[in-house]
Amino acid sequence: MxxxxxxxxxxxxxxxxxxxxxxxxxxxxxxxxxxxxxxxxxxxxxxxxxxxxxxxxxxxxxxxxxxxxxxxxxxxxxxxxxxxxxxxxxxxxxxxxxxxxxxxxxxxxxxxxxxxxxxxxxxxxxxxxxxxxxxxxxxxxxxxxxxxxxxxxxxxxxxxxxxxxxxxxxxxxxxxxxxxxxxxxxxxxxxxxxxxxxxxxxxxxxxxxxxxxxxxxxxxxxxxxxxxxxxxxxxxxxxxxxxxxxxxxxFGFGAKQVVEVFPVILNKDTFQLNETLEFTFSCMARQAVEIRLQYIIDFARQNGKASKKVFYLAEKKLDRGEKFTIRKKVKLQHYSTRTLYPGKHTLGIMLNGEIEAETPFYLHIP
Structure with a gap:
């Protein structure tokens, strides 16, 4: 420490x-x-x-x-x-x-x-x-x-x-x-x-x-x-x-409707505390566009309600027909500003401010 x-x-x-x-x-x-x-x-x-x-x-x-x-x-x-x-x-x-x-x-x-x-x-x-x-x-x-x-x-x-x-x-x-x-x-x-x-x-x-x-x-x-x-x-x-x-x-981020976001893939759907969640997803532009990507996690809370936290991923200019893939690792651990609780959590992908893909995962804490 x-x-x-x-x-x-x-x-x-x-x-x-x-x-x-x-x-x-x-x-x-x-x-x-x-x-x-x-x-x-x-x-x-x-x-x-x-x-x-x-x-x-x-x-x-x-x-x-x-x-x-x-x-x-x-x-x-x-x-x-x-x-x-x-x-x-x-x-x-x-x-x-x-x-x-x-x-x-x-x-x-x-x-x-x-x-x-x-x-x-x-x-x-x-x-x-x-x-x-x-x-x-x-x-x-x-x-x-x-x-x-x-x-x-x-x-x-x-x-x-x-x-x-x-x-x-x-x-x-x-x-x-x-x-x-x-x-x-x-x-x-x-x-x-x-x-x-x-x-x-x-x-x-x-x-x-x-x-x-x-x-x-x-x-x-x-x-x-x-x-x-x-x-x-x-x-x-x-x-x-x-x-x-x-x-x-x-700042020039274009219409999200011209980008297709494919489903998010997790390395698994159930985790223990201090394990690493890995996710990957791709998106493809139907026409030239600049995009801002973030991921959002709805953390389960002790009172049963979710608590959303948004994290930056990338900004990129895509040409028509271009496919862009992101892989990210997230360690599921306690932080001084956030305590994790067991239960269902949800990971989502935000494209130009809107959630375009979501998938649940589960956290077990002994």
Whole structure:
């Protein structure tokens, strides 16, 4: 089993951190720092709680007046980069420090986040500032979207995602995505794929609540350049996955009626947990067409109801009369996000958003 992410905060890390902070902060006491970090409850703290605890301990050694503490945060960030840390998740306690102690100081805080984000991405820390200073923060993020540093530009997009995972909700962004679009307009052709991918994820978030907004924008941006086209395809992945007709049309997936999908063949119809299901099927085009293929499994659930999960297979342009065959292996095992239950399951093939072939299989779990 892989080590828990929270365990990156170990004695070795704090040795490195202490060396960095000693260089940046006068009168830093390493022994006292370790004593305050490794409290009796340390082992019970989860990842976010550990980050917040580190921020609070660091605050003991910094000026209580937040604007006076900011230069020391920047010094720690710079010393960490000089020590070889780059884009480091471990230093997320620095933006967390700003979130915890800087909310009443808008300008010093956003300046600190702009500086820190090149070491430890600050998208979580900007959320309370969006809630407290919505207009000021959106204007700041619009400026960030033209910043020469790619990490700052990415923060402009990532921080205002309506459905940013594991982050504080910002309901007004979810309700009105028009507030976000000027930021994304500035970034749609960004030279960095790291930034463009954030734009795609932001648009994918928006598509879950406002699909027409994303489709209209995609129609306007499409064919500007290959990088933006790739961004849009990723941005519309949820719409494509769910078979949204207009999204499929926008990306050129043709009429499913011109494709014949042959029956699905399984290696067997009854499986034990941790065995591998193998399936194969073919499809043939009656005329030239571009297709998107997915497979869907209706998993049996403990309550007797099915639970559908869609998986990507392939996209392909078929010529008239061309036959295309796919073979796929699926291991039937428990995952952290999904527990399997015994009973009847159904595997289906989706062609351009519609299920065209289905076959049952059975799972036994001792």
């Amino acid at each position: 892989p080590d828990l992410l929270k365990n990156m905060y170990n004695a070795q890390f704090f040795e490195h951190l202490s060396t960095i902070v000693e260089e940046a902060v006068p009168d830093f006491n390493k022994k006292d720092f370790f004593r305050r970090i490794f409290i009796p409850a340390w082992e019970t703290l989860e990842l976010k709680a550990r980050m917040q605890h580190i921020s609070r301990v660091l605050a003991v050694f910094l000026p209580t007046d937040f604007p006076q503490a900011v230069p020391y945060l920047v010094q720690i960030k710079q010393k960490a980069q000089q020590a070889g840390f780059a884009n480091s998740f471990a230093f997320m306690f620095l933006p967390d420090y700003v979130e915890q102690f800087g909310l009443n100081y808008f300008e010093p805080s956003v300046n600190a986040l702009q500086e820190i984000t090149s070491l430890a991405s600050a998208e979580f820390a900007v959320r309370p500032f969006l809630l407290t200073y919505p207009q000021q923060m959106l204007q700041t993020m619009l400026v960030w979207s033209t910043h020469p540093n790619l990490h700052v530009r990415r923060l402009a997009s990532e921080g205002c995602r309506p459905r940013l995972p594991w982050a504080m909700a910002v309901p007004f962004l979810k309700n009105d995505p028009s507030l976000i679009l000027p930021i994304l307009e500035n970034l749609k052709a960004d030279p960095s794929e790291y930034v463009r991918r954030s734009v795609a994820n932001n648009l994918n978030d928006i598509s879950k609540d406002h699909p027409q907004v994303v489709l209209q924008l995609a129609a306007r941006w499409k064919n500007a350049n290959s990088n933006t086209d790739k961004l849009l395809k990723h941005a519309c992945r949820t719409l494509l996955k769910t078979g949204h007709e207009h999204a499929l049309q926008l």
